């Protein structure tokens with residue numbers, strides 16, 4: 669699933685072709701992906717101008733003025749591109765098209781159909797359930813430490829929780845915890861100020877590196893990224909730790925699989 673760096677890369681790619689254009693049409697072939705409904709979204713969009721294209725967490729946000737916007741969540745296999753034709757994409761996977769004045773349309777492809785497009789009359793309200801952006805300078809180490817201390821959860825599922833911090837998924841939580849030398853099952857409440865600072869710094873470092881690499885491409889779903897060659901633990905179970913050479917491990921934590929070094933990231937003595 670695309671995470672913050674992949675969504676950021678997509679936003680940067682489509683932004684120049686969208687900003688300033690007026691919406692002249694909207695069609696969707698899989699109505700369940702469109703909220704509140706295809707007709708309602710079309711009625712809300714027609715005639716509006718795209719004022720900005722931004723990212724919040726894992727959402728692509730088309731800002732339409734007056735606080736309204738179109739939210740796109742790519743989920744497992746969604747893709748967005750601005751093009752006259754289908755190019756490399758499979759025409760049968762196109763689920764929605766946003767037509768624009770004086771330019772190519774925005775096309776939404778989604779083989780597995782988990783992605784969502786949603787018109788939000790009030791973007792601020794629609795996005796209010798999301799936690800802070802990890803790269804927001806307003807999120808300082810002291811506040812991050814307080815956020816961690818206020819929750820008593822294992823670090824891996826907590827960092828995946830979008831209401832805690834917006835934008836991280838399975839890959840970058842594993843990479844950040846490895847860099848901060850923290851076991852994925854450690855309790856958030858047990859971290860001291862130095863560890864919280866190290867974790868925030870690790871999250872930022874891995875996200876910035878991934879953005880610079882245009883994200884991670886591990887399969888056909890998200891092409892064009894170069895970060896996969898720089899991942900240190902994700903998907904590398906059994907390989908030697910790049911720091912200490914101990915074999916990396918993969919283990920279920922909550923509902924997800926965590927990849928980590930059992931030596932560099934010592935397990936907590938008791939389950940939190």
Ligand SMILES: [Zn+2]
Pocket residue numbers: 909910911912913914929930931932933
């Ligand atoms: Zn190690």
